[in-house]
Amino acid sequence: MASRSDTKTRILDAAEKLFAERGFSETSLRLITSKAEVNLASVNYHYGSKKELIRAVLARYLDVFMPSAQRAIADMPKNGQTMDDIFGALVQPLLELNKLRADGTTVFLQLLGRGYIESQGHLRWFITTHYGGHLDFFVKAVASCVPHVPQVDIFWRLHFTLGTVVFTMASADALNEIAAADFDEHNDIEAVIRKVIPYIAAGVSVPAPNAILE
């Protein structure tokens, strides 16, 4: 099999890079196959369709990240954890994606952002049905950390948080350029992650107005 390095993974490697920086619909199969130096038809041969290629690209990261993230949460000490600690526990699993592939962390978060914003709902469905167990585990950890916040508010705030992360990562490159130009602050992906944690931790754990005068 396989002439040089596997055609199938050459496609995945080229696709994830282009998807992350240009979005899914803005990236043509011809651009992917030319970057990967493979034939155009090989995408449909190996993956069936562009939509399934997109899922394969995301799954390759989620299959690594989701169990790793759940383990990190589960291994936390059971008492006295703050929201900063919970979100902070996700940093290591995220950064370890860099060992998987170059710029793995950035690519993964950008892909996640693109996935949630583009592709009206069908990727959201893919993620929640394939990784729902891991997500539930995370939500329970958050809920037990902020018992003063009603369940329904936790629901809303975690979606606020998803929006924060996803939007930031999708435009991380542009924002980093501005930060470098206007504030002479040169951030890598880890610096941005560490900046966002206090923000989302404070938002999730702030007392809910309705809960106070219950």
Next chain:
Amino acid sequence: MASRSDTKTRILDAAEKLFAERGFSETSLRLITSKAEVNLASVNYHYGSKKELIRAVLARYLDVFMPSAQRAIADMPKNGQTMDDIFGALVQPLLELNKLRADGTTVFLQLLGRGYIESQGHLRWFITTHYGGHLDFFVKAVASCVPHVPQVDIFWRLHFTLGTVVFTMASADALNEIAAADFDEHNDIEAVIRKVIPYIAAGVSVPAPNAILE
């Protein structure tokens, strides 16, 4: 001029709705003109190109919202304002967009989100150059409210906030359905806005880790 109601605004009305719910690149001129019941070529006749149509759609909202929002901030009492107050001052200008057009608030926020995420940078440039004055005014109001947060962190956190709002509004319908089914909580757009304010206010004003040990 104008056979029935102005063709130019018929295009704008149809375009903003479709752009908001499907994104810019996913919305074809043929879909817009068929919904608007005008001829395909009239878009290029009246607006020159699709790109300029997108800008016109956004400008129609921004020209109303930006001055209105600035006035709301300027009219605030000068002392003792919290971050909740500042963001709260934007609620009225946002909701008044509903008088402009049906679902104006939601459409505007969704368009803003699409604009920042899609169209790599050229719409971000359009907004900052045309409405930079209003944005600066708002940033200064925020900065003077949280003097303990460094400027660069305010920059980042306001973009986090943009992501929170924009992402939430883009999926507000789906989230409201889930909230109604899982928690029996039936929200309209204003209720969601009032839920998000404590979240983003807490995130923006939380002490920055670096600033503490400066």
Next chain:
DNA sequence: GTTTAATTTAAACGAGTGTTTTAATCAAAC
């Protein structure tokens, strides 16, 4: 009422898309 300009229309253009087809090529099994 004729002229003039603005607008609308239908049709085509040229480029780009994902996908399919058919033949060529390759590696291994017998």
Next chain:
DNA sequence: GTTTGATTAAAACACTCGTTTAAATTAAAC
């Protein structure tokens, strides 16, 4: 060495896209 099945290759297919053209129509000016 031949056969077999998997992979690669080049080409075409059937669209869709934004844009342009040129004629038809409409509205306003004189």
